[in-house]
Amino acid sequence: MPNIASILKAEISRVARREVRAEIETLKKASVSHRSAIAELRRQVSAQEKELRRVAKGAVRPSSAPDSGGDAGEVTKRRFSASRLAAHRAKLGLSQSSRRWLWRREQPSVLQRVGRPVPRVASMKPRTTT
Template identity: 40%
Template sequence: MSNLAQTLKQEIARIARKEVREDVTALRKAASTHRTEIAALKRSVKDLQVQLRATQRAFARAVPVQAPEEASSRPGRKPTFNAERLKVKRQALGMSQAQMAELLGISSLSQWKWESGQVTPRASKLARYFEVMAMGKREAARQLESA
């Protein structure tokens, strides 16, 4: 009797392995296809990132930052950012850092970092910085109210 049971058990195991092998083969093929597609997508994303960086660099070169007119009409040194001058100007205008940040169109944290000299403004923000540095107290207050 044990011989029959053992034979039956072996036959059931053989048939089960055969069915599982077919399923596993299909899954392996699908996994391989998915890995190939993922690799192609990763290459595509990398290429697009390279193109984006190149386009951003080209755009940055094509659109130069312009300083205020009165600064560019005078001969001599080009105007530059100075953290201490920004702090002195803010105090002269009688503003808090939050108000000055709103006037410059930046966050309060950026304002604090600019004033402390930890960070210098991006080229896109320098034009606004020069405009604010040329403002008087009344004009700055007027712009704050209208914002």
């Protein structure tokens, strides 16, 4: 015949395991809900960081208006054109030498900007007034 102490011990441990299992189940459910909430918050932070980067890019570089007929994401880069410079200079009524004086540049650098040979590097530095 089994010892009463061992039977009592087995019964107590069985009841204790059942109680612990019930407590662990509630903790597991809470843990799952917390993990899903954390994952959702991470997705929100990621989306906000992307939005912030997009807005920061827009603040640094002005984009074309969405109504302009092009894509809203398409940004046209402005490129230098010697013919446009010559046309603008003619519109303002400036000669090459007066344009050179305005820019404080040597004559070869002004000539290069209207389609002539490339100037010396030394002449590309702004002059200092003495």
